[in-house]
Amino acid sequence: MKYRPHMSQPARSPSPDTPEPATPGARRAAAQRLKMRRELSAAAMELFATKGYEATTVDEIAAAAGVARRTFFRHFRSKEEAIFPDHDDTLVRAAAVLDAAPAHENPLDTVCRGIKEVMRMYAASPAVSVARYRLTREVPTLREAEIASVARYERLFTRYLLGHFDEGAHREGDDDPLLAEVAASAVVTAHNHVLRRWLRAGAQGDVETQLDHAFEIVRETFGTGIGAGRADAGESAPAAVSREGEVLVTVARTDAPLDEIMRTIERALKQR
Amino acid sequence: MKYRPHMSQPARSPSPDTPEPATPGARRAAAQRLKMRRELSAAAMELFATKGYEATTVDEIAAAAGVARRTFFRHFRSKEEAIFPDHDDTLVRAAAVLDAAPAHENPLDTVCRGIKEVMRMYAASPAVSVARYRLTREVPTLREAEIASVARYERLFTRYLLGHFDEGAHREGDDDPLLAEVAASAVVTAHNHVLRRWLRAGAQGDVETQLDHAFEIVRETFGTGIGAGRADAGESAPAAVSREGEVLVTVARTDAPLDEIMRTIERALKQR
């Protein structure tokens, strides 16, 4: 009855749909487009950092980049997106990582490698990431936008885990969907934790190593339906701690494949 | 330089700051306010369900509720908030649950009770929840808004867990912040999973029981003490194995010969 938005033109704001343009002349066009995105994003970050997010209008961003307001919205779906220009790209790259994963790999390891792709995107330009982090901490709108982005990764991983969980052995109670979701959220949460800590510290140090350590802890509490960890002898410790006179505690589902249980236990034991 | 939004009046759109108004005459005012919120929210839901979210203007919602457009924004910070009128309230109630938790209670159990408060809010009006669910599935804006709300609960729980994790025993490596975050996200994710499943099924059946079951699974993999007390690894035996329902619990001393531990476990597993 009213206007019925046609959503005609953009929706290609994200990464190029075809990873290989193949068209001879159209490649420069894509490069030009990317360059424009970078310039607009840089101008936006600059303005946001100096005079604040809300106080900065799209007009000013466009003017700073030397283009018209209308052009800005041809490259970004919204004002927020100028701060996260790479999330869409990274999402498809993460999906590609999952897609190209070797069949024998533990699905949990696969999604860990997937989110590491995200971490690499942040680590690729530490200065920008730190500035962006400062912004997202202050402006609620941006915080929610980032949360939404992270949720997209999480859903991707959840779907993947659900499709690669123990193809053969299905329980009747079937808590697999729950476990997939929880595992995906654990991996993503670990990533977020390490990332934020790294950003708060000014983006110094080796994030990837820290991330791997976090994954180690997550893996210790989750395995594919198996949780194995080291815990103190007498007391209730939140799984995965080591100390003298230590004891290995294993919690395993009896219906999980036997050899996988044994492998998990063996790995945990040999780790010291 | 521009307008510098004063953010003067609302920000009390959420629940009443004072749980006890105490003022004799001001109580009816709060009740009136609540009633208005309900009416506006109902009108909004009705319109959203019939003609869609984007196609519905705030003017129409206000008109349907018999008030002016300006009044709508006195009760809701935004158009989206009309769909989630109870989240702010529920957040403070969840915080109250954490606050009033007995000191001896397992923090993980406490946050489980906290999020159960959220579940109860959904369960209180199943029909509305289902309609809202349908909307959030379709409209990206609303989906992101809901994700943001959920993130607020998660942060609340993370902070709580961080403050109540094993006050005494702190490891030097100190992965507690990570574990707190992961645990909180696990609890919230479990809640989301059960909730969505329940809503997809048309809000039939006992959600709370399903939620408890999901908590059970989360507790099994997370622990805060993985049933280490039940089976003891004394000097005589290299490993003690006990099976509880679907789960195998093993406690083994790491200084015992590896193959002997493995043999003990294998024997116990095959004994099925």
Next chain:
DNA sequence: GGCGCGGGTGGCACCGAATGCCACGGGCCG
């Protein structure tokens, strides 16, 4: 060369969400 064609651009108009401001009106208290 002229010509059409496709894609990026500028500019304009417009809708609608959101906020500030002021004036009205109805309860409540002194």
Next chain:
DNA sequence: CGGCCCGTGGCATTCGGTGCCACCCGCGCC
């Protein structure tokens, strides 16, 4: 009864976002 508080209505304004049209530039084709 006259003040006060507060919710409300209505108006004006800013600004994000979109549709539409005209323009221009590079390319291939007749």
